Amino acid sequence: MAQPIPNPNPILPDDPEYLPIHTRNYEVRAFKVNDNEILLWGAVRDDKPAGMYVLEDSETLTIHHMVVQLRVSYPMMEILDASAELKEFPHKECPGIGIKYKGLIGLSIARGFTHKVRELFGGPRGCTHTTALLQAMGPVAIQCGWSMRVVKMTEAFETGAERPEMTPEQREMGFKSNLNTCHIWDEEGEQVRKIRAGLDIGAPLSVTRRLEKLGRDTGEWGRVRG
Structure with a gap:
């Protein structure tokens, strides 16, 4: 199957005529590992405009950048493995919380996932931004269920296999x-x-x-x- 071409249509309209002060981007990608497993990559990044925090600086300043990887069983949608990496952070103590997200292993990423994430990692129990990213990743896993079925049906069509x-x-x-x-x-x-x-x-x-x-x-x- 061909690699995806980036969507040329921007998600947001053009910026209004106001001073930009902050940009947060989420991105989640999903991959079929095999017929029984999905890999999810997620990232969140907060950027401050060039020159806002560091005067006369020409480059955007990244304040937060967190990356999460989840391996998920299909069709059971259970998390098989999880990792959270804090790549950019405001305090030197921040990265220490990353290991706690191993606690995702064994959870269902389908029903009740958002509630369970808040329960385990909300507030002082986790990293605000990593936890917010996880809540954005849950619905992507559900979308992957449809994608996995479509891939399977396309493969059957291309090989001439009978569709049960x-x-x-x-x-x-x-x-x-x-x-x-x-x-x-x-x-x-x-x-x-x-x-x-x-x-x-x-x-x-x-x-x-x-x-x-x-x-x-x-x-x-x-x-x-x-």
């Missing part, structure tokens, strides 16, 4: 981590009702729009990914 019919239990497992995470995934709602009935919920709107822009058949998603 999903049992009701397999369908339930496939979206279990999404249940009650938002109004669309209300377990009593229309989306969940359709999936449980084995009905097609269609392609994500972004996929449909992209296929239309490329002049391709919007039914491609269903034929390849099911």
